[in-house]
Amino acid sequence: MATTDTHIHHDVHHDDHHEHEHHEGNFWTKYVFCQDHKIIAKQFLITGIFWALIGGILSVIFRLQLGFPDMDLTWLKPVLGDWIVVDAATNVGKLDPEFYLALVTMHGTIMVFFVLTAGLSGTFSNFLIPLQVGARDMASGFMNMLSYWFFFMSSVVMLTSFFLETGPAGGGWTVYPPLSALPQAIKGSGTGMTLWLVAMALFIVSSLLGGINYITTVINLRTKGMSFTRMPLTIWAFFFTAIIGLLSFPVLFAAALLLIFDRSFGTSFYLSDIYIGGEALPHVGGSPILFQHLFWFLGHPEVYIVLLPALGISSEIIATNSRKPIFGYKAMIGSMLFIAILSFIVWAHHMFVTGMNPFLGSIFMLLTLIIAVPSAVKIFNYVTTLWKGNLRFTPGMLFSIGLVSFFLTGGITGIFLGNSAIDIQLHDTYFVVAHFHLVMGSASFFGMLAGVYHWFPKMFGRMMNDKLGYIHFWITFVGVYMVFFPMHYIGIAGFPRRYYTWTNFETFSGFTDLNMMVSVAAILTLAAQFIFLFNFFYSIFRGRLAPANPWNSTTLEWTTPRNPGHGNWVGEIPSVYRWPYDYSKPGAKEDFIPQTIPFSETPESNLPHENELIRLESDDKEGGIIIGGNKPQH
């Protein structure tokens, strides 16, 4: 089968190549309705950056409330309008408590879905899959374009909900019914919630269109010699991510659809025995727990949809900048596969105290804690990759190291929360907030930033400024720890999350100092992102021109021209002869050997079993294919 594919490749190459030279299309087809995966990746990236900014600003607004509860927020009135309630007597402006919930909800939704799913996976899966497996473009450029434009529509709908009189959805990013189903329960469950559901439905369509494409491209469009075991870990990560997304997003779609029915058509999937606003509702027989099961069946894999691409990116960057092969390539793939499988059977650890059968609780606790094993393996492998390396701290490398540090710090607190007995106390406290912001939020965010710094030269043909990158890293790295580390203490002290203020409780009356520090750190961290934004946009136009292979990397994307056109390679797609991590190989002339160099050209550094592959390489030129690195197949 693989042979057939290769032949198809050859035919396509000539056509593409032809078109490439004579026809670039007009502005609309080149930059807007574009089918080139690289442009689509940039569209995802820019939209993701836009959303990250919105999400970050929302968090700073509610951090003002939490850190400085007595602050006069009247100055926000020009932006937030009636959401700032000005007390007539004292003339002090306060955030509306319902809008506070809307802020929290939208911050979560935006960051998890729009930034870390679309912005991260959408950008780098699109950009890197064809470039690193050696394909002209995605399997279906058109579907890929649709994927972006569905995301764009989803973004527009979500953004619109900010301008409603009743405000955007406010029932938490998990939108648990009945709160999210009953407009009389909270303002945000009016039109804001309808738009949230429509936006999510569009988002899911976008994800599925993208995911199908990623999977198909990885399976079918690998270049000659690019067997699965020669794929960079980035591609493995994107591949698993796409599969997880394809299997879990439809479940969220079903959950959202049933919620739409409950909200608009009087069904009772999630509603039962409700007395609200002075009347008993006719709904009987539904179960709010059903929604939670459906939601977390996506919601938990979603954590890995967000995290795996970041782990893939950091694996690649850490290996390149350590000038060493990633330690335990196969173990890394194995642990990602194991994590991907386990991610589907741990969802109910979010529900230990929801009234779910306690026996289920014990099963899910067992499965959840198992997931710590492959995660630990990944951390140990990263650390061993650094050992005896020759480390170059490029901004991409710094952010990747930051990711490993967050993954460790946030990961170990998962061992507390996965334990149902301990979770009774910690559930829905700031301990959880600290945990997932570090392990999923910040780690993935750092993966995204690492990816931008590392592949910027390939995206825009220019380099970003290193010094600004260092400043950006150090402020952000320290800032993120200052924001989320103190939350562990606040959580151990039992402070519940999604609280507008804790002043009603004697038990939660402390930590005003710590909360203030967290808020200040959050503002500084957000401010530091403007250094990045400046660096990013400035470098697109005025950055130093990038050399062909700025990081001396081995993978295929660096064999393309500085600014690759649609089709990526001028002339034939290069063939691949080796795995992507031949860094500092003993005997080699340089400290890296690109994947495109055949073993026959490097007799001085070949390992014994690689010398045997030389014979197959000559077969290869006649159209053969190497699968699994050692068995020829014709």
Place this chain on the structure above:
Amino acid sequence: MMSLIIGLGVILILGIVYLIIRISALTSLAKGKNPDKVGKSNSVNAALFIIFMVASLVGFFWYSVKHFASYTLPVASIHGKETDKLFWITMGITVLAFVIISIVMFVFLYQYRYNPERKAKFYPDNHYLELAWTIIPAIVLALLIFTGLRTWNDITSPASKDAEIIEMIGQQFAWTVRYPGKDAELGTVNFKLIDANNEFGLDLSDKNSFDDFKALELHLPKGKEILLKIRAKDVLHSVYLPHFRVKMDAVPGMPTQFKFVATLTTQEMREKLNNPNFNYEMACAEICGKGHFSMRLPVVVDDEETYEKWKASQEAWLKQNPDYLEKVPANLREAAKVIAGIATEGPAVAVKESEQIAAGTN
């Protein structure tokens, strides 16, 4: 005005940043430096990692020790002591792993920073090493899982028959508490019967409901098993008793429960903490709308004698709402009056009658 100043400030900072990069780019060009070579900043970054590691680990241990009392909640339940023990065991193990891995990683970052004289070691894998760090975490986790499972099973096992039953009802944005009264059995409820006065939705055709009473504070007996029966009227809420390590969602349409034993009365806790103003509290831990942050319920733990006395002093709900006697089926009405403690003309006779009726319906 404020926004104008902020805007100008941002523009100024951007301008300075722009100048810095232009100047640094031009000077490096003038000096003829190759920008692709690894420069001095590499060692600076490596050193910063060491400084970061030392500063953050010192800060972590200093704060954790110095402010221990401010971030740990006193515990006042039997199972809470168990889960706290598990928590601190897990803390010990994870902090140890965290510190070791962090130090190793940051030291590697410094020790193996770029050196043009050196070549990295080609070290693609080592199966023994990988096997070791798969198996060791697996064993440690297995231990944690089994201790956790045992505790979890104890906590969630069925309550004993003579447990003190108390019903917690969540609604936007307050908790109500219903005690079963003398018969120790809660009367049936139906959400369709809820109205402005009958906030429990009490079904008065059930004789168990006659002596049920409502409380605005949660009173708990010390040393006796308590079974909280939990339900919600409108949206999800969550019963959260931080000092007793109790948390359980209140779900409309699906009653839940949680059993525990309180070990310290409010008075004892005040003495223990040396804080005469201390009070137990209950909060809501599941987002439920605008007033989520204000669902406070005072909690009082008494010794059993005081608790029983308090209980006896409470009026039945039916006595407080005598209009609802009409809803009681005619044949039970007299009994209801007696059980609820509503005065009737001929008490002695009525008691006898009601007892007969009650016995008959049993």
